[in-house]
Amino acid sequence: MITVQNLRWRYKSFQLQIEELELRKGITLLVGNNGAGKTTFLHLLATAKRPLAGQIYYDKKTIEKDLPTIRGKIGFVPTGLELYQDYTVKKLLLYLAQLKGLSKPFAEKQISNLLKTFHLFDVADSKIKKLSQGMQQRIALIQAFLGRPKYIILDEPLNFLDIHERKTLIQYLHSISQSTAIIVATHELNEWEHVCDAVLWIYNGGVAFYGSAIQWKYTNSSLLWIGTVPEEDMEKYFSSFHTLSAKRIGRDKMELKCLSDHCPSPLFQQAYPTMEDALFVRKANIEG
Numbered sequence: 001m002i003t004v005q006n007l008r009w010r011y012k013s014f015q016l017q018i019e020e021l022e023l024r025k026g027i028t029l030l031v032g033n034n035g036a037g038k039t040t041f042l043h044l045l046a047t048a049k050r051p052l053a054g055q056i057y058y059d060k061k062t063i064e065k066d067l068p069t070i071r072g073k074i075g076f077v078p079t080g081l082e083l084y085q086d087y088t089v090k091k092l093l094l095y096l097a098q099l100k101g102l103s104k105p106f107a108e109k110q111i112s113n114l115l116k117t118f119h120l121f122d123v124a125d126s127k128i129k130k131l132s133q134g135m136q137q138r139i140a141l142i143q144a145f146l147g148r149p150k151y152i153i154l155d156e157p158l159n160f161l162d163i164h165e166r167k168t169l170i171q172y173l174h175s176i177s178q179s180t181a182i183i184v185a186t187h188e189l190n191e192w193e194h195v196c197d198a199v200l201w202i203y204n205g206g207v208a209f210y211g212s213a214i215q216w217k218y219t220n221s222s223l224l225w226i227g228t229v230p231e232e233d234m235e236k237y238f239s240s241f242h243t244l245s246a247k248r249i250g251r252d253k254m255e256l257k258c259l260s261d262h263c264p265s266p267l268f269q270q271a272y273p274t275m276e277d278a279l280f281v282r283k284a285n286i287e288g
Ligand SMILES: Nc1ncnc2c1ncn2[C@@H]1O[C@H](COP(=O)(O)OP(=O)(O)OP(=O)(O)O)[C@@H](O)[C@H]1O
Pocket: 011, 014, 032, 033, 034, 035, 036, 037, 038, 039, 040, 041
């Protein structure tokens, strides 16, 4: 478990401030607007940045006393991680495994399994620079999973991945989530819906929500309405209601999802919220 206490970090006018937080085993989605502070928080958790004040405990260990031990238990993938372009995939991963202190036979077995899981086994002997961005992203992810870290910290890990590889990654993380605290910053909330255990919403550098995925979705969900309307009436709804989504149904009908404190028209009924809908509902509550 990672415990955060009275954490402060500042950059010019931006301040991140988190009073108390316990990040447990399972998948925690870190969500929030551009610039809210997600990347900053992940860098602090990954020990890549030092807090201005406060403390982060990694199962009671602190960076002041146990930095190498803590780092050995963290698998971190920031956005835009640069890999050594002239190494082959296997050479790079073996080198990184060695840095993590893994024995060569153990590292080779794990690398081979992970390359198979992430459909990269056939390019094991290719140089990194020959690979697509999506392939390089998967290698960045694999290096973080080597040595089975207790804490996995991922900043927008779905970047560059196609829909199949996104599913592979999400399934893999789900398969290890009972024994690992996994924190994932993402703007693609719905893709994680079926595996997400908790949501942490950062708003203007502070925690606006932290709780289970169920709590995240169902608080104030009565503001959410869904209805199928004639296409010619669509503008009317757009101008009168906060519309979250519009989907064409057949030739001249549209399915609209709206936020409203009352039923928009007899064509509407209450909607089941998705993870993303819940973010809109919560933002509307905060911003009015
Ligand atoms: N080294 C830095 N240089 C410039 N600005 C910084 C730096 N570190 C943090 N900031 C500022 O801190 C704030 C938080 O940025 P951060 O990258 O953590 O947000 P984010 O929630 O990850 O956003 P995004 O969704 O766009 O990735 C922003 O206002 C950003 O401009």
